[in-house]
Amino acid sequence: MSGCKMRLLVRGAAQVVQVACNGEKTKLREDMKDLAIVMASSKEGVSLAVDEHGKIAAVGLDSEVARQFPDAQWQRVVEAKGCSLIPGLVDGHTHPVWSGDRVHEFSMKLAGASYMEVHAAGGGINFTVTHTRNSSESELLELLLPRLNRMLRSGTTLVECKSGYGLDVDTELKMLRVLEKAKQASNIEISTTFCGAHSVPKGFTAEEATVNVVKEQIPAVKAAIENKEISVDSIDVFCEKGVFDVEQSRRILEAGRQIGLMINFHADELNPLQGAEMGASLKSEAMSHLEEVSPGGIAAMASSETVAVLLPTTAYILRLPCPPARDMIDAGVPVALGTDFNPNAFCLSMPLVMHLACVLFRMSLNEALCAATLHSAHSVRRAHTHGSLETGKNADIIIVNAPRWEHLVYQFGGADETVAYVIKNGHVVHSKQS
Numbered sequence: 001m002s003g004c005k006m007r008l009l010v011r012g013a014a015q016v017v018q019v020a021c022n023g024e025k026t027k028l029r030e031d032m033k034d035l036a037i038v039m040a041s042s043k044e045g046v047s048l049a050v051d052e053h054g055k056i057a058a059v060g061l062d063s064e065v066a067r068q069f070p071d072a073q074w075q076r077v078v079e080a081k082g083c084s085l086i087p088g089l090v091d092g093h094t095h096p097v098w099s100g101d102r103v104h105e106f107s108m109k110l111a112g113a114s115y116m117e118v119h120a121a122g123g124g125i126n127f128t129v130t131h132t133r134n135s136s137e138s139e140l141l142e143l144l145l146p147r148l149n150r151m152l153r154s155g156t157t158l159v160e161c162k163s164g165y166g167l168d169v170d171t172e173l174k175m176l177r178v179l180e181k182a183k184q185a186s187n188i189e190i191s192t193t194f195c196g197a198h199s200v201p202k203g204f205t206a207e208e209a210t211v212n213v214v215k216e217q218i219p220a221v222k223a224a225i226e227n228k229e230i231s232v233d234s235i236d237v238f239c240e241k242g243v244f245d246v247e248q249s250r251r252i253l254e255a256g257r258q259i260g261l262m263i264n265f266h267a268d269e270l271n272p273l274q275g276a277e278m279g280a281s282l283k284s285e286a287m288s289h290l291e292e293v294s295p296g297g298i299a300a301m302a303s304s305e306t307v308a309v310l311l312p313t314t315a316y317i318l319r320l321p322c323p324p325a326r327d328m329i330d331a332g333v334p335v336a337l338g339t340d341f342n343p344n345a346f347c348l349s350m351p352l353v354m355h356l357a358c359v360l361f362r363m364s365l366n367e368a369l370c371a372a373t374l375h376s377a378h379s380v381r382r383a384h385t386h387g388s389l390e391t392g393k394n395a396d397i398i399i400v401n402a403p404r405w406e407h408l409v410y411q412f413g414g415a416d417e418t419v420a421y422v423i424k425n426g427h428v429v430h431s432k433q434s
Contacts, residue, residue, distance in 0.1 A: 005052045006072045007426035008395065011062050012045035013080040014403035018059065018389040019087055019374050025383035026305075026334040026375060033366040036388075048085060050395040054425030059389060076428065083420060084405040086369065087389050088157025088396030089350040090376035092309040093288045093338030095195075096147050097140055097175045098165045100131025102343040109317065116242060116270065125165065125199040128343050132165040132175070140178045141185070147341070147348060148186045154349040154415040155408070157396040157424050158189045160264070160338065160380050162236055164198030167209075169220045172196045176221070176230045183231075187429040189396075191380040192230070193264055194221050197237035197244055197252045210248040213237075214255045222259040233380060234264040234285070239275040246278050253282055262381060264309075268292040270320070280304040286379040288338065290323045291315060298324070302332040307379040310371070311340035312356035313347045325361035336375035337368065351419075355412035365406050395426040 020027060021036040038046050038059055047065035049072075051057040058065045105118050105127075118124050132140070151159055161179050166172035172194065179192050196217040200209045224230045235256025239249035253263050262285040267275035269289035276297025279287045286307040290297075291314075301308060308328050315322045328335050337357055339347045347353065354368040363371065377387030385394050399421035400408050408418050422430035 004069065004072055005075070006049060006057065006069060007052050007054060007075050008050040008078065008423065009047060009065070009072070009074045009076075010078045010080050010085065010397070010399065011047040011065070013047070013083055013085050014040050014045065015405065016046045016048055016059055016085040016389060017087075017369070017405050019370055020388040021390055023390065024374070025378045027370055028332045028334060029329060032329060032370045033364060035366050035369060045081060046085075048389065048397065050426035054395050054427070056389060056391050056393050056395050058391060078399070078421060078428070080399055082403050084400040084402060085389065086398050086400060086405050086408070087373040087387055088398055088422070088424065089155045089372050090387055091151060091156045091159040091338050091341075091350055092286070092336045092376035092379045093311055093340050094159055095162050095164055095340070095342035097144050097161065097163065097178050098128045098132050098343060099135040099140060099143055100128055100343070102127060105344070114318075124344070126202060128165045129167055129199070129201070133168075133171045137174055137178055137181070140175065141181055144178060144182055145186055148182060148188045150348045151341075152186070152188045152422055153419065153430050154351060155398045155419050155422060156188060156350050157422065158191065158377065158380075158382065158386050160191045160193060160234075162193040162195040162198070164195030164236070167196060167199060167201040169217050172217055173220060173224055173230070176224065176232060180230045187424050189424070191234070191382065192232045193234040193236050194232050194256070194261065195236035197249070199238060200243060206244055206248060210244060210251060213252050218255045218259060225259075232261060234262040236265045238266045239273060239278070240266065240269060241271040241273060246273055246275055249275065250278055250282070253279075253284070257282065264288070264379065268294070268297060269314070276301055280306055285381055286336070289314065291320050293323065295327070298328055298331050298333060301328070305334070307334045307336050307375060309336045309338050309376070309379050310357065310361065311338050311345075312353055312360050313345040314340050315360060316356055317345050322360050325357070325363055329363075329367065334375045334378060335367070335371050336379045337371045338376065349415055351408050351415045352412055354409045358409060365409055368409060369405070395423060397421075397423040399423070401432070
């Protein structure tokens with residue numbers, strides 16, 4: 001392969017943490033702890049080569065990779081001596097398009113108000129809906145892009161982003177158009193989820209809202225997709241007591257499936273409604289929260305190969321019981337992680353989420369990394385291209401400024417120092433020096 005044009009060479013690393021190396025899309029039970037790490041020898045470091053198309057071309061000791069590409073013309077060479085390489089982090093659950101922060105609600109929660117009590121007092125989702133409806137596309141985009149950039153600087157290279165602060169056709173489509181514009185304006189990659197059933201709008205019953213989503217919002221989304229105004233991957237519903245019950249949620253999710261969307265929804269967060277069992281019966285690609293999931297729901301998720309996207313910030317901020325992460329892992333459910341970034345949980349850092357998952361959910365460091373990369377990528381069905389450092393996959397890479405990757409989690413709240421480089425498709429999109 002002499003004389004070939006190559007996009008990037010990273011060399012001299014102390015370790016390259018591949019996470020997976022045999023094309024796996026999930027790593028279940030004990031396999032979740034096996035991160036397939038390539039270590040430097042006593043004489044040389046580890047290199048990773050990226051081809052001109054932004055795909056990983058090789059991983060190995062410096063001399064091995066150099067022999068593969070003896071006369072390569074490298075667009076860029078990054079020296080990574082004393083550093084670790086891990087896959088770009090994947091945030092499996094966010095609500096990043098909104099205006100009108102809810103900082104005033106934080107003191108209410110600290111005083112003991114529950115999520116639904118804040119909601120009943122006029123706060124929560126409906127407070128944000130009012131502000132978001134009154135904001136223009138350009139205003140929402142101006143708020144969104146810095147949030148995405150903060151995620152990127154903390155190591156996130158792929159993020160699932162939901163609508164859901166419109167609850168009507170016009171505002172939901174406005175939010176989806178903002179996400180479409182962000183895909184062109186940001187270096188972070190977005191998987192879009194339509195969440196018009198995030199709450200019951202003021203003046204509606206839950207049944208009226210269900211009919212509105214199924215008969216009006218979903219057809220409008222379908223038309224916008226067909227007209228190539230937007231691209232949408234998944235549908236979401238807040239399946240919860242006082243919001244959409246299990247059967248209403250099923251109707252909404254089935255309507256989304258009928259227009260070709262994946263199912264990726266909020267289940268069993270505040271009350272044990274058997275939402276997980278319903279979602280598993282629909283072969284849902286992913287479900288989130290699951291603080292109140294039942295043993296039967298866990299078994300159903302394992303059988304349906306549904307990804308559980310767990311959100312440590314929510315349990316932490318709302319003082320909820322933690323989801324039974326260990327039971328899920330032991331049962332063979334692929335567990336992923338997300339920040340749940342929204343006005344209620346203002347967290348943009350996946351390294352911080354990984355730390356919380358280890359402490360609160362009793363996940364190991366290796367399990368947290370697998371959950372934040374390969375499994376989160378699989379939750380949006382991109383594990384064939386993202387989530388591990390394997391030949392042929394997209395070169396989304398984080399260079400950690402430490403000889404052991406664990407410093408990214410150990411130094412919690414310190415991603416601004418530990419993330420030395422963020423690389424997207426073989427291009428350096430963030431570095432501490434820039």
